[in-house]
Amino acid sequence: MSRHRIAAVSDIPPGAGREFVAGGKIVAVFNVEGAFHALDGICPHAGGPIAKGVVTGQVVTCPWHGWQFDVASGHHCLNTQLKQPCFPVTVEDDSIWIELPTG
Numbered sequence: 001m002s003r004h005r006i007a008a009v010s011d012i013p014p015g016a017g018r019e020f021v022a023g024g025k026i027v028a029v030f031n032v033e034g035a036f037h038a039l040d041g042i043c044p045h046a047g048g049p050i051a052k053g054v055v056t057g058q059v060v061t062c063p064w065h066g067w068q069f070d071v072a073s074g075h076h077c078l079n080t081q082l083k084q085p086c087f088p089v090t091v092e093d094d095s096i097w098i099e100l101p102t103g
């Protein structure tokens with residue numbers, strides 16, 4: 001695992017998602033009522049930018065064709081066999097950190 005500081009807490013307001021590049025990956029980070037969640041930012045359907053989707057509760061809707069994912073678990077909302085990779089998030093002081101797999 002490699003650890004990356006990706007943003008300040010104030011960079012991602014509650015109810016929002018933001019896209020970052022960390023460790024050569026595009027990562028989508030969401031703030032759900034103060035709890036941060038990180039997913040692989042590339043939609044598995046056709047490569048859409050998940051971070052740019054509308055967030056309702058803890059569900060994000062991909063802006064390209066509407067696939068929906070639970071941002072906490074990564075599960076697709078209709079097809080639970082489909083799971084978007086999730087990454088551990090920690091908050092220290094004012095910084096958001098994520099852990100990414102290496103290799």
Ligand code: FES
Pocket residue numbers: 043044045046047048049062063064065066067
């Ligand atoms: S690319 Fe995300 S729903 Fe199609």
